[in-house]
Each structure stands twice: as structure tokens, then as C-alpha cells.
Amino acid sequence: MLTKKSKYGLKAMLQLAEDAGRGPILVSELAERQSIPKKFLEAILLDLKRHGFLQSKKGKGGGYLLSRPPNAITVGQIIRVLEGPLALVPCASQTQYRRCEECADEATCGVRRAMLEVRDATSKILDRTTLSSLNARSRKGTLRRG
Amino acid sequence: MLTKKSKYGLKAMLQLAEDAGRGPILVSELAERQSIPKKFLEAILLDLKRHGFLQSKKGKGGGYLLSRPPNAITVGQIIRVLEGPLALVPCASQTQYRRCEECADEATCGVRRAMLEVRDATSKILDRTTLSSLNARSRKGTLRRG
DNA sequence: CCATAAGTCTATCGACTTGATAGGCTAAGT
């Protein structure tokens, strides 16, 4: 399961993608619109900023905005920052490989094999899904609202 | 990431599958062969027993054995017991659906859409991977050892 | 140049989970 940190972060990023091009968005506005505790969201956005996904502006008229176009930011990238590797075991991670201490022989480890497959399938999806593609699909889903 | 509980449980189950048909296996033997703390493993096996995956025998000559053939037990089943739902968000779980409190409109939630895809891909793999299929593939991988 | 707006940093909090250990209880064989 994802932590709330990742979920909140994703929601905020989707909102920022929606509002892209309209100048900085206030943390408090994001927090209110997405029902996220403001202080918690601050920390999350800072984290995303440090990893180069966001820019911020201080003072009046300040706030956050994406530092890249919404179609150049994937869900996989965001989750890796906020949650850690996508893989279910360290020895199956592409981005942060680590050996499992208790594993005698990695080459024949059945658990690892299965988890490599899962990791491939997961990243294939999440690294192809961008903020804009998600938002586009959400708008289609809104039909019943007119 | 999987917890050690799940990893230990999977390893023990794979070992039990390997030794299937040879009578009960001691917890202490499993623990030693797989480098798992014995007391911790006891709790895990007990859990798997309560969920119907294992049988146990007390007293001398006792131990654990699979209660179903190794090709009728999937990795997905084991992980769901020891780790919880495969889905990354509760609203994307097949087996334990729960609404996300902070989500205003599930039908248009972009996060949910992406996570539904991931869950489908994951369970497609893990629910088709049985203990025996994993063990079979591991044996092939042992070539370099003669 | 001072007041205010808004992001940034540090710290702390309780609750829960993780991983592990200890000790006694109970059932089953010989």
C-alpha cells in the first residue's frame, strides 16, 4: 500500500498539472481543494521541489508550480521519490538495487524471479503514465456531470 | 516493499513445497536452512496454518506440511495473507476494497485509475505463479553449479 | 523600510508497525 504521503503528493501534482500555466498555486489552496493537512503537504511539496519536480516562489503572489510540462512528469517518478523503489524486494529494484542479506543464491532465488516480473509490469505502467495523460482520462470520466 | 514476514513466509513455503511428500518438516530445520529467526518463523507458519495453507503435527516426528499440492498454492495468496492486499490504494483492491476517505469522486480519480491498472498487472502475475512453478524455474537456474 | 504574505526549517507528538526474543503451556508420540 502507498502511504498517504505519496497519495497526497500525487493528488497535489495532478492539481498543479491541471492549473499549469496559471502562475504559482498556494499550498493552502492545494491543501483545501484536495483535503490534505496543510503542514503535511508543505513537507511533501518541499521534498518534490528538492527532487526537481517543482519550483516555488516566496512572498505575496507566491506558491508552487511544476518545473516541467505535465506530460514530462510520470507517476512512477513521483512515487519513487515519495515512497521509495517500486520493487517489492530490494534485489529486484532497478533504481535502488540492494542485495537481500538472508538470500543465499540470488541467481536461483524464486522469490526474486517473481518479483522481477512484477517490478517490470509495474514500472511499465507507472513510467508511461504522465500527469497529463491521467488528467485527460479523468476529464473523460466526468461525463455524468455534464 | 514486502516486509520480512512475507519474504520469510514465501521462502518457508517454497522449501515446504520442495520437500512435499516427505512428511512434516521441523520449524527449526526450516529456520536454519532459510536463515530465519526460529520464533519469528513459528508465528508466520501459524498464521499460514490458520489460513488453511499448512497442516501441523505436534510431538516427536511433528512439524509442518502443505495442506494442498504445491501447484495449487500461489504466491499471490501467500502475500495477501502475510502482507495484505496487493493493491497500492485501498480503493483499488479486489479482495479488500475500501473507499479512500479523502477522495471526493472515485469515478474521476486519476490516481485510482493508474492503481487499478497496476493491481491488475500484479495479480495477473502473482496469482498465476505457484510454488511448484517457481521451484521448477529455480532448478533450471542452478545449471552453473552442475 | 516596514508590514505582510507565503514558503522553509526544526522539532515534537502519539500511535502504530516491524522484527525479534523469552517463557510457559499443551498435545502427541515412545
Added chain:
DNA sequence: ACTTAGCCTATCAAGTCGATAGACTTATGG
């Protein structure tokens, strides 16, 4: 009855999660 080995309860330190509080810094604008 004695021993073996699974079963149960309790406890533990360490870490994580989610959230909050307060002080600090930087920019705008009057």
C-alpha cells in the same frame, strides 16, 4: 512419565506514519 515440538502470551527496541506547532527567511507592495 518423559520428551519433543508446536502453540500462546507478553514484551521489547527501533523505526515509520501522519500530523501539528512555532520560529525563520524571503519577497512583494505600499
